[in-house]
Amino acid sequence: EVRLRVFVGGSNQRPDLMRKLFDQYLADKPGLTIDIETGGATSDLQRQYLSTVLNARDNALDAFLIDIVNPAQYFQAGWLEPLDAHLGPADQLLAPYLAVYREANVVQGRVAALPAFADALFMYYRRDLLDKHGLPQPRTWEELGRVARQVQQAEGNPKLQGLSLQGAPVEGAVCTFLLPYWSQGKAVQDPQGRSVFDAAAAARGLQQWVTLMDQGVIKRNVAEVKTPDTVNEFKAGKVLFALNWSWAWDRFEQDADSQVRGKVGVMPLPAMTGGQSATCTGGWQWAVSAFSRHKAEAARLVQFLSTPEASRFLAVRGALLPTYAELYTHPEVVAQVPWFADAAAVVRHARSRPVSARYGEVSDALRSATNAVLARSRQPADAAADVESRLRRVMR
């Protein structure tokens, strides 16, 4: 008689689908039951909850979903059971997954978690408008600015935002910071996890956003834009280009009040001039609590939940991005979610946010710098310098 409690966060982790997966798993396992626990809809609240529970070394949770940025942090806090202990060595275990997930989930050579489903920042755009005005997909942010202004002028609609991205001090702003930085070929850390932060590149990246703001491409109050705001505005037809997660696709195409149904395209992210396109991964991982009383059972469950079959199930039933490269072209998946074909390239080029035991501090440094610059309360160079010194302290 084993009873597992699994934490599935909020609705974006689709507890409904997870329940179905659990039931599949339980079909041939009498004596095992699984309870789902949800709590906190945003990753903030989930982090808050998990921190509290794990901090108290509570054994109430056996397995849980964690954001891609957390495995390192949680593992080093001693909260995660290394899965290789139960399921075999790390390289073997993680080999089939997309590279970013492979990297994110191995901490100090141990398997901290297994990928559940993928996600990445996508560049959504109004295909109809670009087509109407005969404009190409922009390759660089500069170009994007030009295209956007042309459309704005042609449409005679100054309220039409050229680009919507996340400037509020939420996790999304970390990606907003990293996109132009990465596209200059820069990294935040070396393979040993030490900071190799390039403040000048960061400043240039931030400056790019400021320039776009000055041009009226990004709206002036972008510093209060959170992830759902971009979705809502794009959905309402007020945005030309929008950076958002895969999840937004459904909202654009399926929401009853969407003004942009059938008019949306996904394209590779623009780069800094002279750089190359880069985007940010997201996605969720299954981890087993170090305080669980049923680690072995939980580990086996987690293994099941991260199989290609499970991933396919989530892709087909929930349009959740697979963590296996081959699934993007799997006929069943393509039939159900055709746009995954476009998505594959994006996901494959996506990069992971810095992996650090002190990710909380890293994230805070990046997001607050972004926010401060976009709110025009700090110069890009100063903000970049702040980040540099902060990262040097944190990522030793």
Added chain:
Amino acid sequence: MNQPPSKWQPSWRERLLDPSDRTLAVLLLAPAFALLALIVAYPILRLIWNSGFELRLSGGSVARFVGLQNYADLLQDREFWSALGNTLLITAITVPGALVVGMGLALLANLPFKRRWPVRLALLLPWALPLSFVGLIFAWFFHTDYGIVNDLLVRLGMKEPPMWLLDRGLGLAAICIAIIWKTSSFMALILLAGLQMIPRSLYEAAEVDGASRWQQFWQITVPMLMPSIVVALIFRTITALQTFDIPFTMTRGGPGHTTETLAMLIHKTTIDYLDVGYGSTQAVAMFLISLCVTAAYLRRIGKE
């Protein structure tokens, strides 16, 4: 008829039901103090204990006793001082602000209206609205594009209405407005209770003595309300020093960290950074500050 036994020999049951005053006091206070010990004292001791350690969970570090090092670090911590500054600023604005607004509301609500319940309900409603949602609602009100405030400003002819939450000054102003709105309600409640206890004859005496309304307000109402005001101020100040939900939902401390409060910083350090030792240190510091402020009030009351 009711002859008591010739010798007074209470049964054990009677003794049990009739403890001495001292025993009874202990019995009655016991639950309160047991709970305080469990929910407050023990956690506080834990915090104080933790504050002596380097205890960074995500650093993978085992707890290492560092004595007062955390406190020394705290004194060097720019973020801490900035958060403390914001907290004190918010306190300094919202406490008197809520007092003034609350006083106004209380005075108005104390007028002999024919139908009093809408006024009373309006007075109490802000108090009953959950704090975290007040933040959300006011963030919405102050939203650059979709907020009511800017909508009104635009309707009044402003071309580029301000971006309230994207500026330290305006952001703090918006936060303070939300806090004042929310907290003036309870303030008004206490003051209203106080107002109703001022005997009418004092106003009549002042009236006969020749005091104008304004003079009556300052010479009678305010001094007579002093006890209520002090109680309200103590409660308000303690909660103001703990300000968390409203700035957290309204600005998240942005832009940058410029509107971050102490409680937000502590929350961030403990929950996001998993830096339990240092977070505890910040919490203890905050407790000491609350204590000082309250002690100052209590001293003042003592002098009265």
Added chain:
Amino acid sequence: MTGNSLDRWFESPALRRLAAALVVINGFFPALWVLLTSLKSEAELVQQPISYLPQNPSLANYARAFADQPLLSYLGNSFIVAGLATLGSLLVATGAAYAIARLNLRHRQLVLTAIVASSMFPLVTLLVPIFETMRVLGLLNTYTALVLPYVVLNLPVCTLVLVSFFQSIPRDLENAALIDGCTRIGALVKVVLPLAAPGLFTAGILAFVNAWDEFLLALSLNASAGMRTVPVGITLYQGEFAFPWPIISAALVVAIVPVAVLIALFQERVVGGLTQGGLKG
């Protein structure tokens, strides 16, 4: 009789109505806004200029609010938790307040200060240790886990209200009961408490509202679906990628209504209770 130096400033009915309007608008506006939002569609919220009245008012959001989350169960939990917390607060605070007000304690001021000072620690910082305590006691995801801290949360204000209330009850009433044949406890239960009813009532409402609104502890200590309270439940309508204001507003309206009704019904008593006891330092 009570007085108010404003009485005569506001002698004119017009001015008086204006004053009332001011208070009413100030108090109701945000709640009203939530109500209006709950009748709008999501698209309506990102319109510029903003629309004040819903263009196509509909109750669909309410239907969604109840369909998307077990709102009724959240309400039930909130009622149970807030109700038990209220009872508990009253019980504990009554004991403490009576001891402070009536039994000749040697360090009454100190005891009272200790109780009031307990509210000086920000809850945010105590969260983890409290969670740990509850875990050790095996109380996580039980009503008790929330009730206990809520009782503590309410202790300062309830105790203050009740102390001044007990002090306002003539001692001779208790003496009369003693002479009539009561024990000390008998006198407390049979005479003092019934007389302190308005104070208990006031303290009870304060406690209820506080408990009803609490979020952080409720989120952390009772996260399991069956035990969630309304404020926690409401946050579940939002997601990382969505903030459905209209549905959340609908849920918020549902959450506010019980408290608002409570206050509307008993507002005289809330104020009156504080008055009679005279909330003093």
Added chain:
Amino acid sequence: MAAIELRQVRKSYDGRVPIIHGIDLEVRQGEFVVFVGPSGCGKSTLLRMIAGLETISGGEILIDGEVVNERPPRARDIAMVFQDYALYPHKTLFENMAFGLRLRKTPEAEVQRRVGEVAALLRIEHMLQRKPRELSGGQRQRVAIGRAIVRQPKVFLFDEPLSNLDAQLRNEMRAEIKRLHQRLGATIVYVTHDQTEAMTLADRICVLQGGHKMQFDTPEAVYNRPAAQFVAGFTGAPPMNLLRCTVQDGQAELGQGVRLALPANLRGHSGTQVLGVRPENLTLEPRPDADLQLQGRLSLIEPLGAETLLTVQVGEHELVARVGADFHGQSGQALTLHLASAQLHLFDANDGRALRSA
């Protein structure tokens, strides 16, 4: 010229039944007028209308010859002493008394002087720096009076100023107020329901009942020639014995065969009336003027030290007689009460009017 004049003054609280039914009254310069009457009769209301604390529903109030209906209290140049003193609890005694002067921007030296004088007059100089709560009831009352005096207003209004004091203190303060009046020569309107206060203090007493003026006359007249049964029953301690009787042919038939001959000036009425006789007018010994007698039985003896109250059952009536302290007797014994027909009062049983020579 009258210091205060009331002309057909009426009062009703917003639209409800009237409380004061058209009262005419003149208070002369320097006069001490006392309003007495049972609780709820409208004494305070009337006083507060004079003060300007209540609006006037009808009629006119004049102070010093000027209609003041529309003037706020502060423009009426009056001072008032309240039943519960209404001292400002947060001000020192000095500031309590100085408040009115300060509001009038009196120079500081003058304030000091006047407060000092009044404090000396009231013997509270040594506690001017205390707060009201540190005072006994009598001291508080003095301060309240001091606050009124210090402003030297045209008119003083007192609303039951002594009713919160104990008996002893009440006596002292009463004498004090009397002396003050003699000394200041001020115009005073004083409300009380204590008739000893009324009798000893008043130049004239105004007896009110249910918002009507029942009698307005000197204490002596009110006591000895009550204009109504109500007034008679209200004055004297113990009050006048009032006996329902049937009057016929100049004889009052008290039931059970007890009869009294009425004096000439009370004859000429007939039917059911109320006969009144004061306890001190009933004696046990015959006296020259006592031309009537009543036989009774002693039912209660209350020795008061200086005198003794006897309750005597006469027919179906109980009469109280006030006799000397030297009375010795016992409950149940038979007695003869002597009384003078000249000291009898007769009232209409219906409207209570005093009946005199028809």
Added chain:
Amino acid sequence: MAAIELRQVRKSYDGRVPIIHGIDLEVRQGEFVVFVGPSGCGKSTLLRMIAGLETISGGEILIDGEVVNERPPRARDIAMVFQDYALYPHKTLFENMAFGLRLRKTPEAEVQRRVGEVAALLRIEHMLQRKPRELSGGQRQRVAIGRAIVRQPKVFLFDEPLSNLDAQLRNEMRAEIKRLHQRLGATIVYVTHDQTEAMTLADRICVLQGGHKMQFDTPEAVYNRPAAQFVAGFTGAPPMNLLRCTVQDGQAELGQGVRLALPANLRGHSGTQVLGVRPENLTLEPRPDADLQLQGRLSLIEPLGAETLLTVQVGEHELVARVGADFHGQSGQALTLHLASAQLHLFDANDGRALRSA
């Protein structure tokens, strides 16, 4: 056997100066004893110690022959009536009265019967279902008394039960209590600072001052033979005139050449003493027993209706005389006061003891 006995009873509130300094007292079965004394003298404290509401710091209290020091109030079989009535505001009158019986598990029928009887006795039967706030002061007082009576306790304790009532009502209720006592034959200890109550109600009066028993005797003795200057000054309204004098050779020298010859029983003392004479013993007309005279000047006239109080300046002293209502005179006139040497009192100027034949 004494109903109540106090043996060297002492009280001090935790460690502070003593309030009651060793009082011995016996209250006989069925006796009505009144404690009088100025405010703060310890009357209430003493009564509450008998009730068991205050701890006893020293000595013993016996009820019905048993030491009850350690017994809680409910085991003493007493009933108490409080100054502010202390009715349970949340209970009906019936339940107020029945409360004590119910606590003793009296059968319901018995409760009904006894409450009914007492209500009838006090004439409050028709309002048994009301709550106390719906009653007037006098009615409340009756209920408070009823609540005490209904339990038929050994001893009744009253703490200033009438002091919150107005004069008229006080008189009525006083008579009522007197009648009740006669009817129930109960043992009563009654606290008041109103001497009329003390005089009329008491079988014996215990005069207290500063926690000391000054005199414990019948009203007549307390009034006519006060054991101390304090007692003399406390009884009578107005109280006894007390004049500081120098006694020598059987003569009291009152200053400014005013002298009075002392009667035989007061001779033999000399030095500074205090001479006492009651206002009613000073007359304007000569009378057979009035062997002494004082010349004075009238300074204040207070007509009370039934009598008049005169304040007369004699030498450096002010004396109050109580004369008939028929007095006519005016302030400032010269007067001769007649008094009897047998009605003089003499007190030691130092300790206030009454001085009689040495």
